[in-house]
Amino acid sequence: MRNLEYGEKEISYLSKKDKKLGKLIEDTGFLECKVSEDLFDSLVGYIATQQISNRAAETVSMRMSLKFGIVTPEKIASLPDEEIKSVGISMKKAQYIKGLSEAVLSGRLDVEGLAGLTDEDVTSQLTSIRGIGDWTAEMFLIFSLGRPDIVSYKDFAIRKGIMSLYGLKDLDRGTFEKYRKRYSPYGTIASLYLWHLSENGG
Incomplete structure (x- = not known):
């Protein structure tokens, strides 16, 4: 495990671009983010824990x-x-994980080679594998590759955090994109604080 690298430059940029996010960052303080260095192992974990609660995900990961x-x-x-x-986990997820291993062993997917690709190409290659959607690919980009500019519309807690921060009753894709572009090129750091807000009663 290594830490996602960010600091004053990224925080200052986000705070200048968005005062509400800046206040959240100031009130929260520095958030550490661990990045896994075993790409296949971590990808299996994201498949196993997609669409379940954080508590259930922790239990599955531990098992x-x-x-x-x-x-x-x-x-x-x-x-x-x-x-x-x-x-x-469900039998369907077990089959997805088995299918991922077969894709890697057959050479259809080069997991280690993903580190050298753009965010868009990583997402394209991963979502070509049955059972891997945008959310799983985005979690891989953040927590395995440490990419700096990922904000996931498919992540409920991210959407909840945005709605809480800006006092929104709902969040359509267009409004989400407005904020995502505002946070760029440091969307991942914004995501850390949106997750924190969502998980702490925001």
Whole structure:
């Protein structure tokens, strides 16, 4: 694990671009963000924990770590679907994870090579794999590749954070894009604070 690198330059930029976000950053203080360096293992984790609560995701992640350790394509490919499912995920997710390992082993997906691609190309390659959508690709971009400019419309907590920060009753895609562009090129740092706001009763 390494820390997502950001500091005064990024915080100052966001604070100047958006006073409400700047106040949130000032009130909250520095937020640490860990970035995983094992790309395949982390991608499996995002698939396993998509569309469930944070608490459930923590439980699934802990069970996977205890049962399988660091997962590799070879290890996953050797497991029956039922054994993957036994960590507390659906059979469909277990099959998605098995399919990911097969895509990597066949050479269809070069997980390590994703680090050298643009955000758009990473998303395109990942979402070509069954069971990986935009949210999973965006979490991979943030928490595995440490990309600095990701704000996920598919993430409920991000949308909740934006609505709370700006006093909005709903958030359509056009309004979301307005804020996403305002935060660029440091959208990921904005996301950290929006998540924090959402998770702490914002």
